[in-house]
Amino acid sequence: xxxxxxxxxxxxPMANAIRVLAMDAVLHANSGHPGMPMxxxxxxxxxxxxxxxxxxxxxxxxDRDRFVLSNGHGSMLIYSLLHLTGYDLSIDDIxxxxxxxxxxxxxxxxxxxxxxxxxxxxxxxxxxxxxGMAVAEKVLAAEFNRLDHTIVDHFTYAFLGDGCLMxxxxxxxxxxxxxLGLGKLIVFYDDNGISIDGHVEGWFSDxxxxxxxxxxxxxxxxxxxxxxxxxxAAIDAAKADRGRPTLIxxxxxxxxxxxxxxxxxxxxxNPLGAAxxxxxxxxxxxxxxxxxxxxxxxxAWNADxxxxxxxxxxxxxxxxxxxxxxxxxxxxxxxxNGRLPADxxxxxxxxxxxxxxQADAVATRKASLNAVEAFTPVLPExxxxxxxxxxxxxxxxxxxxxxxxxxxxxxxxxxxxEFGMAAIVNGMLAHGGVRPFGGTYVxxxxxxxxxxxxxxxxxxxxxxxxxxxxxxxxxxxxxHQPIEQLATLRMMPNLDVWRPCDATETAVAWQAxxxxxxxPTVLALSRQNLPAQTRTAKQVNDIAKGGxxxxxxxxxxxxxxxxxxxxxxxxxxxxxxxxGQGIGVRVVSLPSxxxxxxxxxxxxxxxxPANIPRVSVEAGVADYWRKYVGLEGAVVGIDSFGESxxxxxxxxxxxxxxxxxxxxxxxxxxxxxxxEGR
Numbered sequence: 001x002x003x004x005x006x007x008x009x010x011x012x013p014m015a016n017a018i019r020v021l022a023m024d025a026v027l028h029a030n031s032g033h034p035g036m037p038m039x040x041x042x043x044x045x046x047x048x049x050x051x052x053x054x055x056x057x058x059x060x061x062x063d064r065d066r067f068v069l070s071n072g073h074g075s076m077l078i079y080s081l082l083h084l085t086g087y088d089l090s091i092d093d094i095x096x097x098x099x100x101x102x103x104x105x106x107x108x109x110x111x112x113x114x115x116x117x118x119x120x121x122x123x124x125x126x127x128x129x130x131x132g133m134a135v136a137e138k139v140l141a142a143e144f145n146r147l148d149h150t151i152v153d154h155f156t157y158a159f160l161g162d163g164c165l166m167x168x169x170x171x172x173x174x175x176x177x178x179x180l181g182l183g184k185l186i187v188f189y190d191d192n193g194i195s196i197d198g199h200v201e202g203w204f205s206d207x208x209x210x211x212x213x214x215x216x217x218x219x220x221x222x223x224x225x226x227x228x229x230x231x232x233a234a235i236d237a238a239k240a241d242r243g244r245p246t247l248i249x250x251x252x253x254x255x256x257x258x259x260x261x262x263x264x265x266x267x268x269x270n271p272l273g274a275a276x277x278x279x280x281x282x283x284x285x286x287x288x289x290x291x292x293x294x295x296x297x298x299x300a301w302n303a304d305x306x307x308x309x310x311x312x313x314x315x316x317x318x319x320x321x322x323x324x325x326x327x328x329x330x331x332x333x334x335x336x337n338g339r340l341p342a343d344x345x346x347x348x349x350x351x352x353x354x355x356x357x358q359a360d361a362v363a364t365r366k367a368s369l370n371a372v373e374a375f376t377p378v379l380p381e382x383x384x385x386x387x388x389x390x391x392x393x394x395x396x397x398x399x400x401x402x403x404x405x406x407x408x409x410x411x412x413x414x415x416x417x418e419f420g421m422a423a424i425v426n427g428m429l430a431h432g433g434v435r436p437f438g439g440t441y442v443x444x445x446x447x448x449x450x451x452x453x454x455x456x457x458x459x460x461x462x463x464x465x466x467x468x469x470x471x472x473x474x475x476x477x478x479x480h481q482p483i484e485q486l487a488t489l490r491m492m493p494n495l496d497v498w499r500p501c502d503a504t505e506t507a508v509a510w511q512a513x514x515x516x517x518x519x520p521t522v523l524a525l526s527r528q529n530l531p532a533q534t535r536t537a538k539q540v541n542d543i544a545k546g547g548x549x550x551x552x553x554x555x556x557x558x559x560x561x562x563x564x565x566x567x568x569x570x571x572x573x574x575x576x577x578x579x580g581q582g583i584g585v586r587v588v589s590l591p592s593x594x595x596x597x598x599x600x601x602x603x604x605x606x607x608x609p610a611n612i613p614r615v616s617v618e619a620g621v622a623d624y625w626r627k628y629v630g631l632e633g634a635v636v637g638i639d640s641f642g643e644s645x646x647x648x649x650x651x652x653x654x655x656x657x658x659x660x661x662x663x664x665x666x667x668x669x670x671x672x673x674x675x676e677g678r
Contacts, residue, residue: 010300011228014049015041016284017084017297019257022076023280024290025097025104027271032098032106035255035267036074039225040159040190043250046231047157047188048081049300051239055307056086059114062336063314065154066117066133066431070126071161071190072107073269079104082115084293084301089113091291110430110458118430119458122450124167125423127187130158131173132427132436134185134245135403135412139383140433142408144332149321151314151332154184155239161190162200165208169451172420174245178215181405183242186235190225192254198265209249218246225250243405257284335381335433338517347378348511355507356540359532364525364565365467367506369394372437375510376400376410379435383428385412386439386465387421392527393439393467412436418444422451422464429460435514437463441473442482442524445489452520456494461517469499469524470619471654472566477644487624489522496594499524499618501568502532505591508543512595519594526566528647533568533589546595549607551575553584559665560608562588562616562628567656571617574661583669590628613668619656632671634664 018041026032053065069078076097083089089103096102103113107121117133120126133156141152164170177185189208193200209221218241224230231250238246255267259279272280281287288294322329334341341347351374355367376382376399383403390396396411403409414421418440425436445452445466455462471481490497496519498509506525513521533550542548551572559578563571568589575585588607590596596604608614614633616625622637629635638654651657 011045013297015045017293018080021080023277025076029098033073033269037077038256039192039252039254042226042228043231046228050232051235055311061311063154066156068126068130068158070158070164072120075108085303087115123163124169127158127160128169128173128423129427130156131177132424133431134182136428136431136434139408151321156185158187169419172417175215177245178217182245185245186238187247189249191249192252194254194265212247218244221249223250225252259283352507356504361529361531362503363529364500364506365394367503371510373397381435383410383434383436385414387414387418388416395439418447422448425462426455429462439465441468442466442485443480455520459518462520463513464522467525468527471642471650472528472647474647475644478642481642484621487621497522498592499565500591502530545599546592547590550589551587553586554579555584558584560586560614564618567617570658573658577662615664617661636660
């Protein structure tokens with residue numbers, strides 16, 4: 001243990017320091033949630049002062065324990081803990097709670113605050129991230145530990161509340177965690193019976209311990225969350241059970257210490273008020289003014305010395321590991337620091353050139369599998385998976401080894417859990433050392449949408465392999481056919497959406513996804529075979545810019561056709577017909593609007609010259625493409641839900657055809673000629 005926190009003389013002021021900082025910061029900001037930090041303060045003392053392995057001077061130490069505050073609205077709990085234990089978070093940062101560009105935003109955000117492992121706030125996602133972190137620890141331990149050297153050996157701890165448990169994602173993630181036997185995952189349930197609307201028994205009457213026992217969790221019910229000795233004993237018991245994740249159910253009082261608002265939803269999401277805080281200070285025997293913590297309390301909390309000693313011990317053990325296993329040690333260093341192999345650029349370029357040399361028609365989902373199989377031997381950190389669609393998504397390659405309760409691996413069978421999968425892969429990447437990708441249909445990205453958004457917000461380079469990208473899915477019908485999904489995904493900040501038209505563009509998409517670790521990627525892939533397009537070496541290189549001229553006009557340029565994915569073939573066919581009529585047509589393939597929009601003006605102008613009429617064609621909503629064709633341009637797309645029929649029938653029915661593109665181009669030219677005539 002860091003300190004003898006069983007001593008009440010030490011633990012009471014340590015917990016009360018959290019309570020007063022939460023009250024003061026929320027009042028100072030006139031915004032926030034004081035109740036949860038006040039209610040979970042004693043649990044936090046038991047965990048952070050009694051068990052948590054971390055070093056405030058190096059928040060990125062790879063073998064630290066991970067801590068996730070899933071009930072992230074109580075962010076002053078983690079900010080108080082980070083400040084008190086010695087992280088680079090000053091009392092002035094605490095005073096700046098919820099102000100612009102501070103280190104203490106309203107909900108914990110990865111990248112803003114040293115020691116915050118993941119962004120939380122949307123309830124339930126934090127616990128799913130924690131599951132992902134425990135998965136990553138298990139994968140790395142199986143790969144790098146040896147009988148005589150254990151260099152990966154840490155726990156993942158999470159705090160959560162009733163709201164997290166009401167969210168469906170908690171069922172998805174915790175069910176899988178039990179199946180995988182993630183014994184290094186320990187979760188504390190803040191069972192205070194209160195949510196924003198009041199006492200939860202009117203809308204949340206689950207038998208939570210029974211639910212988690214059914215998931216194959218080790219469950220410790222009815223722990224007194226204000227009895228630090230009892231919580232410490234529960235943590236000891238949890239750490240001793242390495243075969244199952246543990247849920248410690250802690251009975252607490254929300255807002256504990258507030259004389260009139262404790263135990264009430266009045267303390268949940270509003271400042272307590274100056275009078276209530278003054279009364280709370282008297283009740284807690286805390287005579288100090290706002291934001292003032294006595295030296296002896298800081299001293300009791302400070303984790304610098306022991307944290308440094310623990311990391312130094314690990315560094316020494318790792319040095320001995322390096323002596324005995326130099327290649328493994330170098331590989332661990334590379335992966336934990338998120339570096340690609342030195343020869344990755346050349347190896348990936350070679351793979352792209354190989355794809356470009358092949359003329360066979362292939363579904364881009366199959367081309368994606370080819371990429372997985374090519375890159376996995378070079379990047380053993382790749383950990384794949386699918387939400388019960390491994391064969392359909394083509395995510396499971398020859399090198400795949402399923403992760404199980406009994407063994408590590410590099411492939412996760414997520415079951416039908418799209419949202420859980422997306423949040424788990426976020427946690428895996430946030431942990432470090434692995435590079436996860438997960439698969440489902442484009443349509444079912446709707447289930448995973450908020451976790452995809454959280455990856456973009458955190459700048460986590462996860463990869464979503466989303467197949468069956470259009471009405472070409474066919475007879476499964478409109479429930480499975482994406483229409484608006486690609487457009488709305490493209491509108492998400494910091495999310496790179498690729499819709500490749502053939503194997504070459506798919507290879508480049510994978511290369512870009514792996515190289516851009518700060519950007520999550522969606523690969524929208526076809527079910528049906530798509531013909532290989534002919535390109536020059538320069539055109540192959542230009543794919544990485546997100547958009548390029550695929551087929552240049554044979555006469556003076558009169559019309560530009562913009563297309564993605566399976567509709568590139570339609571654009572090329574339309575070009576042939578129009579050029580047969582003496583009309584100069586250029587086909588622009590735009591597989592990644594994200595990257596194309598980031599090219600300099602000169603390049604974008606060269607690909608899409610101004611004052612030339614433009615037609616776009618994509619089997620999805622039309623409005624998105626106004627950005628590229630303008631109000632005067634034409635969009636061939638679909639602004640209704642799909643139908644159940646064979647793909648070729650559907651493309652004809654919805655007018656996503658070469659003849660429709662030809663007519664649109666002719667209409668634009670006719671309109672332009674009439675305008676010029678006036």
